[in-house]
Amino acid sequence: MQAGDLDERIDILAPTRATANAYGERITAFAVLFEAVPAKVMRPTGRQFFKGDQIQTQARAAFQIRYRADITRNMRVSYDSRQWDIIDVTPFNNSRRQFVEITTVEALGEDTPQ
Numbered sequence: 001m002q003a004g005d006l007d008e009r010i011d012i013l014a015p016t017r018a019t020a021n022a023y024g025e026r027i028t029a030f031a032v033l034f035e036a037v038p039a040k041v042m043r044p045t046g047r048q049f050f051k052g053d054q055i056q057t058q059a060r061a062a063f064q065i066r067y068r069a070d071i072t073r074n075m076r077v078s079y080d081s082r083q084w085d086i087i088d089v090t091p092f093n094n095s096r097r098q099f100v101e102i103t104t105v106e107a108l109g110e111d112t113p114q
Helices: none
Strands: 006-020 026-051 054-066 076-079 083-092 097-104
Touching: 026 076, 054 076, 076 097
Parallel strands: none
Antiparallel strands: 006 026, 006 076, 026 054, 054 097, 076 083, 083 097
């Protein structure tokens, strides 16, 4: 991959605090940690499956950015007005660690960046 392939911009969100919603469930708020990070976006894919006798849907996407050691799985990616939970962070492009691939699933919840 070359730097010219990083033609999209994403935001990296970090958890800031946890509060309770009206039902007493714990909700984590996220805030922008890194803004307008150049990225190559592998367009979202999706799947449907049964869980608890209901049809569930799940969207996945992958983002490639320049290497950073400070991206963790408890963060989120914001792209195109959607938020994505990070499920894996994998350095690639030989031993020089030039890039990182961030694998995500679409976040479904009440929390939004502050």
